[in-house]
Amino acid sequence: MEGVDHLAHERNKAQFDVAVMKAVWAGSRDAYELFHRFSRLVANDPEMFIPAIKAQATEEQQKQWLPLANKMKIIGSYTQTELGHGSNVRGLETTATFDPKTDEFVLNSPTLTATKWWPGGLGKIATHALAHARLIIDDKDYGVHGFLVQLRSLDDHLTLPGITIGDIGMKYGSGAYNTMDNGSLIFDHVRIPRNQMLMRLSQVTREGKYVPSNVPRQLSYGTMVYVRQKIVFDASIALSRAVCISTRYSAVRRQFGSHNGSPETQVIDYKTQQARLFPLLASAYAIRFVSEWLNSFYKDLLQRLEAKDFSTLPEAHACTAGLKSITTSVAADGIEECRKLCGGHGYLTSSGLPELSAVYIPACTYEGDNVVMLLQVARYLMKTISQLKSGNKPVGTTAYLGRAEQLMQYHSDVLRAEDWLKPNVVVEAFEARAARMSMACAQNLSKFNNPEDGFQELSADLVEAATAHCQLIIVSKFIEKLQQDIPGKGVKEQLGVLRSIYALFLLHKHIGDFLSTDCITPKQGYLANEQLRSLYSQVRPNAIALVDAFNYTDHFLSSVLGRYDGNVYPKLYEEAWKDPLNDTSIPDGFHEYVQPMLKQPLHHGRL
Ligand SMILES: CCCCCCCCCC/C=C\CCCC(=O)SCCNC(=O)CCNC(=O)[C@H](O)C(C)(C)COP(=O)(O)OP(=O)(O)OC[C@H]1O[C@@H](n2cnc3c(N)ncnc32)[C@H](O)[C@@H]1OP(=O)(O)O
Numbered sequence: 379m380e381g382v383d384h385l386a387h388e389r390n391k392a393q394f395d396v397a398v399m400k401a402v403w404a405g406s407r408d409a410y411e412l413f414h415r416f417s418r419l420v421a422n423d424p425e426m427f428i429p430a431i432k433a434q435a436t437e438e439q440q441k442q443w444l445p446l447a448n449k450m451k452i453i454g455s456y457t458q459t460e461l462g463h464g465s466n467v468r469g470l471e472t473t474a475t476f477d478p479k480t481d482e483f484v485l486n487s488p489t490l491t492a493t494k495w496w497p498g499g500l501g502k503i504a505t506h507a508l509a510h511a512r513l514i515i516d517d518k519d520y521g522v523h524g525f526l527v528q529l530r531s532l533d534d535h536l537t538l539p540g541i542t543i544g545d546i547g548m549k550y551g552s553g554a555y556n557t558m559d560n561g562s563l564i565f566d567h568v569r570i571p572r573n574q575m576l577m578r579l580s581q582v583t584r585e586g587k588y589v590p591s592n593v594p595r596q597l598s599y600g601t602m603v604y605v606r607q608k609i610v611f612d613a614s615i616a617l618s619r620a621v622c623i624s625t626r627y628s629a630v631r632r633q634f635g636s637h638n639g640s641p642e643t644q645v646i647d648y649k650t651q652q653a654r655l656f657p658l659l660a661s662a663y664a665i666r667f668v669s670e671w672l673n674s675f676y677k678d679l680l681q682r683l684e685a686k687d688f689s690t691l692p693e694a695h696a697c698t699a700g701l702k703s704i705t706t707s708v709a710a711d712g713i714e715e716c717r718k719l720c721g722g723h724g725y726l727t728s729s730g731l732p733e734l735s736a737v738y739i740p741a742c743t744y745e746g747d748n749v750v751m752l753l754q755v756a757r758y759l760m761k762t763i764s765q766l767k768s769g770n771k772p773v774g775t776t777a778y779l780g781r782a783e784q785l786m787q788y789h790s791d792v793l794r795a796e797d798w799l800k801p802n803v804v805v806e807a808f809e810a811r812a813a814r815m816s817m818a819c820a821q822n823l824s825k826f827n828n829p830e831d832g833f834q835e836l837s838a839d840l841v842e843a844a845t846a847h848c849q850l851i852i853v854s855k856f857i858e859k860l861q862q863d864i865p866g867k868g869v870k871e872q873l874g875v876l877r878s879i880y881a882l883f884l885l886h887k888h889i890g891d892f893l894s895t896d897c898i899t900p901k902q903g904y905l906a907n908e909q910l911r912s913l914y915s916q917v918r919p920n921a922i923a924l925v926d927a928f929n930y931t932d933h934f935l936s937s938v939l940g941r942y943d944g945n946v947y948p949k950l951y952e953e954a955w956k957d958p959l960n961d962t963s964i965p966d967g968f969h970e971y972v973q974p975m976l977k978q979p980l981h982h983g984r985l
């Protein structure tokens with residue numbers, strides 16, 4: 379029925395102020411108002427190009443290029459990855475050779491594997507590329523730098539001489555990512571003026587002298603840090619969207635359990651459904667809050683960089699790389715789990731979930747493969763530990779490693795299931811687990827003569843240690859969020875329940891880590907699980923209101939199953955009838971191919 383709220387009875391169960399929770403989810407009341415007025419930005423916005431110019435171009439270059447990019451007079455593509463090299467940026471093959479006679483750089487793709495491959499917007503639309511290439515002066519290789527290269531005429535959009543561009547072809551699924559023209563590009567001795575090398579960090583003079591910057595070379599990777607922290611925020615949106623669909627549908631869907639004609643059981647009441655769904659609901663909130671923190675950390679980094687303070691750059695890199703990795707993996711896996719939680723209907727395009735999944739899963743790869751990113755975190759952790767001996771006191775997200783000795787002695791003192799609700803009890807267990815896993819890796823690494831050999835050999839363990847570290851960050855930031863003043867009836871209590879679910883679910887999932895590092899006993903692990911079950915029961919009456927707090931419109935969710943009013947079945951049926959196959963009762967080709975078979979004579983009563 380139109381106009382009836384089929385989920386009203388669920389909404390009436392809520393034990394908290396949903397309006398306040400909406401503001402908490404949005405980040406602030408102002409952010410909520412803004413969000414309410416404007417529909418959200420499209421995630422795959424190819425303006426990535428602009429942050430790169432801001433980060434790597436001189437002020438003069440910015441004055442020249444940013445107005446053009448902002449007014450869409452030029453369309454740029456961030457062109458880094460090549461057919462043969464993506465993760466290993468230092469391995470890129472494209473060259474930009476300085477020609478002192480003409481005061482130009484000559485861009486060239488020396489091999490097939492040097493073909494630029496993947497950049498968004500490149501295939502059909504971009505007029506310019508921010509191309510990453512090895513700077514060569516007098517046969518000397520100065521490593522990878524950024525160059526602004528015009529690709530297509532601004533008059534007729536035809537490619538310029540020496541440039542071969544194409545689209546790289548269809549991608550996974552049939553959905554929206556195929557509307558993105560990820561491109562391939564070959565340079566054949568393409569000339570650009572010297573002032574189109576982005577020279578904020580290092581310069582090449584008219585005489586062909588290379589002037590290295592007096593700032594860390596890693597600043598040239600700044601765009602990746604910026605985009606990675608955006609991607610963490612994006613993960614909270616993608617996961618919460620899937621969770622919203624799946625939670626609402628789980629309250630609508632009924633299976634089994636009818637007695638004497640009573641309705642069947644709502645599938646959301648099955649404990650197995652809750653144990654799969656509610657940790658994802660909690661994860662969506664956890665990722666949201668850690669992204670909020672990461673964004674403020676990033677803003678602080680920018681202020682410091684302005685003041686030539688580079689001290690937090692390594693931590694910013696480790697945090698953005700690690701959290702990008704963990705949160706996109708959780709979101710991608712979570713979306714798939716949400717699809718399964720919706721049973722057969724989840725596989726229908728009209729559920730919104732297959733499309734969301736197909737568009738989202740490359741987040742585990744782009745802007746840094748997730749394993750490669752965790753290995754960067756592991757390097758940072760190993761470096762931090764190696765510096766402990768020289769008295770360096772770690773700060774920020776690795777401060778706990780400064781208490782490594784104490785954490786190596788730690789044994790959880792949990793006696794009852796409720797003890798696991800205490801934030802300090804949880805944090806200590808997560809700190810001890812992360813510290814012990816990292817310390818064990820550091821100890822094993824020290825047995826190798828060549829640290830790089832050791833790093834390769836132990837890389838699987840290092841990835842696990844990095845994961846434990848990143849999970850600790852997320853748990854800690856959730857706890858810190860709740861130390862803030864949060865008004866509204868029941869809001870803080872509900873967030874407290876979600877915080878405990880998030881932490882205890884992780885503990886349950888990684889119980890092997892906690893037991894093998896001797897941080898907790900099997901009995902304490904059992905108590906954590908017992909507490910988790912009771913927390914699921916506390917979330918149950920609030921589940922619909924907790925996803926309403928995301929404040930997503932039906933238009934944004936694009937899902938028949940996730941409709942606000944829960945009016946799922948008539949709409950599913952209606953959607954099916956929009957399938958072009960239903961335009962006619964006899965399908966195309968029936969008369970040509972199927973009917974002749976049906977009309978074949980029977981032999982001895984058989985075909
Ligand atoms: C407007 C934006 C909106 C965004 C909205 C969100 C939605 C986004 C949708 C976007 C869709 C698609 C976008 C996709 C775009 C792309 O994929 S662009 C291509 C991205 N490519 C990568 O990410 C490549 C990954 N590889 C690397 O980053 C590096 O090669 C790697 C870090 C793996 C290794 O670098 P090296 O220099 O070779 O390595 P090391 O020796 O390991 O490191 C040297 C030191 O440098 C430190 N480091 C490394 N990276 C950084 C960094 N980014 N910042 C600061 N520091 C860094 C590293 O820790 C080492 O430090 P140390 O010497 O040990 O102290």
Ligand SMILES: Cc1cc2nc3c(=O)[nH]c(=O)nc-3n(C[C@H](O)[C@H](O)[C@H](O)COP(=O)(O)OP(=O)(O)OC[C@H]3O[C@@H](n4cnc5c(N)ncnc54)[C@H](O)[C@@H]3O)c2cc1C
Pocket residue numbers: 456457458459462463464465466495496497498560740743744745746747748749750753837
């Ligand atoms: C949808 C999409 C959009 C993209 N958009 C852009 C764009 O706009 N601009 C751009 O320049 N690029 C873009 N890319 C490219 C993207 O950044 C790279 O694909 C990404 O960085 C991964 O690199 P790769 O493809 O070389 O993977 P590989 O490094 O080849 O990964 C293959 C496997 O090797 C493993 N591996 C690699 N190195 C190591 C190691 N050191 N230790 C252990 N395991 C390792 C990885 O974990 C993975 O399992 C895009 C990619 C996708 C999928």
